[in-house]
Amino acid sequence: MYTEPLQKATLWLEKGLNDLFSxxxxxxxxxxxLPNFFIWALFISGLLLFAYYQPTLATAYASVRYITFELPFGNLFRSIHRYASDGMMIFVMLHMFRVWFTDRYREYRIVPWVTGVVLLIITFTIGLTGYLLIWDQEAVTLANMTFNLVSKTPLIGSAVAEFLIAGKMITDYTLTRMMFLHLGIPLFMMFMLWLHYLRITRPVSEPPLALVVMLSGVLFLFSAAFPVSLQILNANDPLATPSLTSVSSVMNFDLLYAWPQYLAAQQVDPLLVVLLVLAVPVGLLILPYLQKKALRDQFATVVRENCTGCSLCYNDCPYEAIEMVDRGNDGTRFKRLAVVDPGRCANCGLCVGACAFKAIEIPRRETNNVLAEIEAALTTS
Ligand code: HEM
Ligand code: SF4
Ligand code: SF4
Incomplete structure (x- = not known):
């Protein structure tokens, strides 16, 4: 299996981190x-920026300049917001690679994987629109490069570009559209996260307090030590606005969010860049189907006569693969029956352990067979 060496490397790294962090x-x-930690950091720091940001061509840059240089702690909040967005993307990618390398991304885990790909696109879009909102000359250049790249998308390019620009040319509405995407997509993200967790019974979605405190400290200190900058358009005129047609002489591409624009700046054919961007989600969606070896060959099955409908297996199943249904009038005094959805069953065997009535089995590992195997092992030892 091609992920095996990667899996070994991940586990080796994990062991090293155990020694370091416990x-x-x-x-x-x-x-x-951890991406959830950054969502909170982004939300809190973004609220303050939102209170002072003015999304019009005449005022956007001036408002960011005000936040950066005049508002008390304004630039600290801007820096926290920026570094948290980088942290978010880095940890989302780490999360993605980890579930991939440890083979926890296919078959009964397909729902978190597919919704994860959508979450990756969402994270990327929120980050990129954030960069455009700064509206200094660099951001305007990035915006023009982005709209130009989007318009090169086969078939739908010009329609999508028009949607992003909110018309045929950059106006106040363009910034309102960027702001709408930057604030509206996070709401959609909450819905996607709900779908992401839907088939995980007890998702580990909050890091422990000590890790939160440590990460908050690192984020705070890093932001204070390396505050983000803003291009000065005209030192004497705080109300200066960037030219919509000029190209910035300095471009600092954040490769987590603006790698397509970076490639375009390196003279890579725009169509090729667009195809590369599209290849990422398409490739990720195909990935689970490239692994031939099945993770499971058996599923839990319920022995109807033994099932009392106690729900213990239902409560313990980590993949929401068991449903408790009305058993109808089947001559027993019990009202409910456990039913396993094979598409969701991970073959983990937890339900077999949970059931006190020998009413749920994984055929290959019937309880009696396992007990017989244990007894045989005990007598021979
Ligand atoms: C906003 C970004 C994301 C957040 C906040 C997030 C959060 C989570 C959480 C809390 C879990 C449960 C982990 C556990 O219980 O151990 C999880 C599981 C999972 N995530 Fe994500 N995720 C995000 C993005 C992604 C992406 C980009 C992918 C892959 C493309 C992905 C794929 C998965 C998979 C396959 C699982 C199931 C893993 C398992 O069952 O062990 N997620 N995610
Ligand atoms: S734990 Fe056993 S008896 Fe109880 S509902 Fe599940 S299969 Fe039925
Ligand atoms: S083996 Fe049982 S507990 Fe495990 S996923 Fe299947 S139904 Fe759920």
């Missing part, structure tokens, strides 16, 4: 929870 605080064990 098992309880190993960030690798909170790979899904």
């Amino acid at each position: 098992q309880k605080y190993n960030p690798f064990y909170y790979h899904g929870a």
Whole structure:
């Protein structure tokens, strides 16, 4: 299996981090929870920026300049927002690679994987629109490059570009559209996260307090030590606005969010860049189907006569693969029956352990067979 060496490397790294952080605080064990930490950091720091940001061509840059240089702690909040967005993307990617490398992304885990791909696109779009909102000369250049790249998308390019620009040319509405995407997509993200967790009974979605405190400290200190900058358009005129047609002489591409624009700046054919961008989600969606070896060959099955409808298996199943249904009038005094959805069953066997009535089995590992195997092992030892 092609992921085996990657899996080994991940586990090796995980072991190293255990020595460093202890098992309880190993960030690798909170790979899904850490993006949530950054969502909160982004939300809190973004609220303050939102209160002072003015999305019009005449005032956007001036408002960011005000936040950066005049508002007390304004630039600290801007820096926290920026670094949290980078942290978010880095940890989302770590999370994605980890579930991929450890083969926890296909078959009965397909729902979190597919919704995860959507979450990746969402994270990317929120980050990119954030960069455009700054509206200094660099941001305007980035905006023009972005709209130009989007318009090169086969078939739908010009329609999508027009939607992003909110018309045929940049106006006040363009910034309102960017702001709408930057604030509206996070709401959609909440819905996607709900879908993401839907088939995980007890998702580890919050890191432990000690890790939150440590990460908050690192984010705070890093932001204070390396505050983000803003291009000065005219030192004497705080109301200066960037030219909509000029190209910035300095471009600092954040490769987590603006790698397509970076490639375009390196003279890579725009169509090729667009195809590369589209290939990422398409490739990720195909990935689970490239692995031939099945993860499971058996599923839990319920022995109807033994099932009392007690729900213990239902409560313990980590993949929401068991449903308790009305058993109808089948001559028993019990009202409910456990039913397993094979598409969701991970073959983990937890339900077999939970059932006190030998009413749920994994055929290959029937309880009696397992007991017989144990007894045989005990007598021969
Ligand atoms: C906003 C970004 C994301 C957040 C906040 C998030 C959060 C989480 C959380 C909390 C879990 C449960 C982890 C556990 O219980 O151990 C999880 C599971 C999972 N996530 Fe994400 N996720 C995000 C993005 C992604 C992406 C981009 C992918 C892949 C494309 C992905 C794929 C998965 C998969 C396959 C699982 C199931 C893993 C398992 O069952 O062990 N997620 N996610
Ligand atoms: S634990 Fe056993 S008896 Fe109880 S509902 Fe599940 S299968 Fe039925
Ligand atoms: S083996 Fe049982 S507990 Fe495990 S996923 Fe299947 S139904 Fe759920």
